[in-house]
Amino acid sequence: MLKPDKRDEILRAAIKLIAEYGFHGAPMAMIAVRAGVGAGTIYRYFENKDVLINELYRELEDKIRKYILSGYSTERPIRERFVHLNTKLFRFFIEFPLHFRYLEQFHNSPYGAAYRRDKILGESDEKDVFMRLFEDGLAQQVMKDLPILILFCLSFGPLITSMRDHILGFISLDDIMIERITEACWDGVKR
Amino acid sequence: MLKPDKRDEILRAAIKLIAEYGFHGAPMAMIAVRAGVGAGTIYRYFENKDVLINELYRELEDKIRKYILSGYSTERPIRERFVHLNTKLFRFFIEFPLHFRYLEQFHNSPYGAAYRRDKILGESDEKDVFMRLFEDGLAQQVMKDLPILILFCLSFGPLITSMRDHILGFISLDDIMIERITEACWDGVKR
Amino acid sequence: MLKPDKRDEILRAAIKLIAEYGFHGAPMAMIAVRAGVGAGTIYRYFENKDVLINELYRELEDKIRKYILSGYSTERPIRERFVHLNTKLFRFFIEFPLHFRYLEQFHNSPYGAAYRRDKILGESDEKDVFMRLFEDGLAQQVMKDLPILILFCLSFGPLITSMRDHILGFISLDDIMIERITEACWDGVKR
Amino acid sequence: MLKPDKRDEILRAAIKLIAEYGFHGAPMAMIAVRAGVGAGTIYRYFENKDVLINELYRELEDKIRKYILSGYSTERPIRERFVHLNTKLFRFFIEFPLHFRYLEQFHNSPYGAAYRRDKILGESDEKDVFMRLFEDGLAQQVMKDLPILILFCLSFGPLITSMRDHILGFISLDDIMIERITEACWDGVKR
DNA sequence: GATGAATGAGCGTTCATTCAT
DNA sequence: GATGAATGAACGCTCATTCAT
Incomplete structure (x- = not known):
């Protein structure tokens, strides 16, 4: 075996x-x-290197999902959910910087493009936590009236770029900084 | 010759x-x-492929700088300067999507890390437009009191992620959308 | 065990x-x-793949020998023995095309050359049915006065080539055709 | 170049x-x-090994064609043409034993099967010398009334098998022997 | 200065064979 | 005795780089 x-x-x-x-x-x-x-x-x-690369990505995604979903409840207010996810994501990537680098490599490659295409355009069984958050945010008129994908970019774009700089050692993301960045992102998406 | x-x-x-x-x-x-x-x-x-790749990056950076600096004045109010740079960047990348893709490839590679390290830590003759903007924003207490690098991430992180989706065809960035994203980013950085 | x-x-x-x-x-x-x-x-x-390949060949040879020898008698006239062997061989290969393919693979490989060398030049205990047939044919002056190996080629060369075409589906060998080919081969070897 | x-x-x-x-x-x-x-x-x-193998085969075929066609005339009697082709083929393979071995390797492989299929079933521009010979032989009622492919096997099957033995050193094909084998094959196909 | 044929190190992958279980 | 996971040498092939023309 x-x-x-x-x-x-x-x-x-x-x-x-x-x-x-x-x-x-x-x-x-x-x-x-x-x-x-x-x-x-x-x-x-x-089966081959491509399969290894893709499977690795999927494992990572699972790991992240489990990590950020612990203690998460869709019953809580939008803002709290937003902060929860953002904070957890930061924590995860800070704890596992290799994972972040890998994900970035993946997203910026034919692998990533194909995958993202499948995910966004394809039939997905379960609704994504993030999509769900933004839909609720829109429905409750708490967030700016923008396409969901844009809300996503506003919410997590700064996370991605600041994680890059953190990993390269240009900045140091501690809990306080994470909180402040998250707050700033909230300012960006909230109505 | x-x-x-x-x-x-x-x-x-x-x-x-x-x-x-x-x-x-x-x-x-x-x-x-x-x-x-x-x-x-x-x-x-x-000299070799690495040199080609690096010089190509530098040419692109120059091209972008020239493009976004046209009509730009450090004499204008922070907010206006912010909107100017953000909008111009969007326009540039939408006009030259290949450039954006190249830049992304570059940033997510050993090339990019090394380069960014040199740039941030090294002795730079001229002060970067962006750095200057955020310094002024801080000095005038218009922007949140955050490290300059963080302000940069908040300002342009969403631009990068949304450009990715635009190029992949998942969203379509027109002038209106650009304006709204830029506004949202401003909400993120403004005090 | x-x-x-x-x-x-x-x-x-x-x-x-x-x-x-x-x-x-x-x-x-x-x-x-x-x-x-x-x-x-x-x-x-x-012991290894080579041994497997060689033993497989030997098993096949045995199987063929048994098949063509059933009902065969060295007491019968040359011509009848010739027809018997030729016909039986055709029938065998038509019934077991895989065996024919295997044999061909084997003969056209270093395995085959080595094996044939051993067989022809080596000390063989029992006299081969075919050799015996041609010796008798020569002794009784029924066959052309040619080396035994040549008589063998004249007798079975067409069988091999026509079986190839049969298996590939280019021709269809039925009993009538087998008989006619065998007759033609006999015309070739008979004095 | x-x-x-x-x-x-x-x-x-x-x-x-x-x-x-x-x-x-x-x-x-x-x-x-x-x-x-x-x-x-x-x-x-x-382009790759397969292409090399196939191209090599084609070059060899050309070389053979040129060799056996020198001095050949479709105006001559069937028997003479038969003897000419058979003899030339023997001479060619004796002169270039490597070519013979290569051809045999090729024919007993997926390459060969595919090729032969194309040749026999496909639309061929020029009629094959051999096909032409047998068609004429049939038309003039000089040869046995058998399918052309069978006549081919009767004519050249012994050549192939005896060449194998010659190359392995079990027999020695000199001009006399070639002539006698060819005569025997003629006995096989002639009416 | 420009070329592109030639190179060979290095890649992803296969498979006969071994050996711990 | 039977197994099949593990192995690594060896394969077909690519491509950054060189250099004779």
Whole structure:
């Protein structure tokens, strides 16, 4: 039976190397060495490099979802939900900066474009937490009357850019700073 | 003697191909073909692919600076300057979507990190327009009392994320929408 | 204890896959799956792939020998024996086209050359049916005075080439056609 | 400009290595070494290994056609034409045993099956010399009334099998032997 | 100065074989 | 005895770079 341990080691090695050196700067052989497995072993767990990259993304997404959803309730006021999600996202990425880098790599690549296209245009079973938040915000007339995608950009665009600078070491995001950025973003979306 | 025309052709070919296919999806040979020059010729103008990529970035930055600075005056009120820069940036990227894609590729790569590090930490002769704007905004107590880098993120983070969606075709940014996004960002940074 | 059933399953799987996809188009893992055994199990019955390939050939040869020898008697006239062998061979290959394909693959490979060398030049205990037929044909002056190997080629060369075309579906060999080809070959070898 | 010399060297190396070791026993790297070129160079002349293999086959076919057609006239009697083609083929293969081995490898592989299918079923511009010979033979009632493909097998099947044995060193085909085999084949096809 | 044929290191991937279970 | 996960050498192929013309 395929060992989850090994699969995890491969995933961990891949995320680290890809986050650091980019997709084509992280050869399969290097990932294998770092994971402590043979080169061929990776292919027992992932059909090919593309599949590895995509599956890795999906695992990360799941991990994030679980993280930010803990303690989250759609019953709370919009503003509180907004702050919750924003704060949790910041915390997650600060705790796992490699994940952030990986996600950024992914989004800025053909992989990411295709994925995002599927997600936005495709038939999705469950409604996204974020979409839901903005829909509620609009319905309750708490947020500016803008397309949901735009509200999303206003809410999380600064998070993405400031995380970049944090990871590069140009700024340091502590709890206070996170709170203030989140507040500023709220000022941007609130009516 | 090296011909500027040829250099330009190479740069134009590179930007188009890299924006579309990514750094490693755009081989030198392909760039050469598209530029209408021999493969070896590129190396007379650029020491290697890395140099080409970096110089291309610098050219783009210059082009953007010139574009957004036209009609710009540091004598005008902060808010007006803010709107001017934001609007111009949107217009530039909508007019030259390839440039935006290239920039994004660049920022999310070892190239970008190294470059940004040099720029922020290094000794820069001229003060950046944006830095200047935020310094003035702080001095005049018009903007929130936040680090300049954070103000930058709040001001342009949403621009970047919404441009991504615009280029992928998920939203359509017209003048009205640009104005509304810019207003929202202003709400975010203004005191 | 090693089970003959399992050995047979492996052999059956190997012949089918190799006949269809060639030696290097039939990985051991694929053979194992088709045989319903573990990949490592094959190596308990056959030292390695080469051995498997060679033993498979020998099994096939045995099977053919048994098939064509049923009802065969060296007491009958040359011509009748010739027709018997030729016809039986045709029938065998038409019934088991995979066997024919396998044999052809084998003969046209380093395996085949080595094997044939051993057989012709080596010390063989039992005299080959075919050799015996041609020796008798020569002794009785019924066949052309040619080297035995040449008589063999004249007798069975057309069989091989026409079987190829039959299997590929270019011609259809029925009993009448088999008889006529056999007659023609006889015309070729008879004095 | 691509040098025909180099292309020829690659072809020569490929034919030798493939004839000796088979398609998968002759890696591109080995072909490159033997041809005295870099590994990547092969790909400037041939899109990939498959193309190299197919093109090599076509070159060989051309070479054979030219060789056997020299001095050939469709005006001569059937028998003479038959003897001419048969003899020339023998001579060609004896002179170029590697070519024979290569052809056999090719015919016994997916390449060969596909090719033969195209040739027989496809729309061919020029009528094949052999087809033409057998059609004339049938029309003049000189040959047995059999399908053309069968006449072909009767005429050249023995050639193929005896060439195999000649190359392996089991028999030695001199002019006399060639003549006698050809005569025997004629006995097989003639009415 | 310009070329593009030539190069070979390095990539993603396969598969015969091994060995711990 | 049987298994199949693990291995890594070896494959086909790409592409940044060089250099003879």
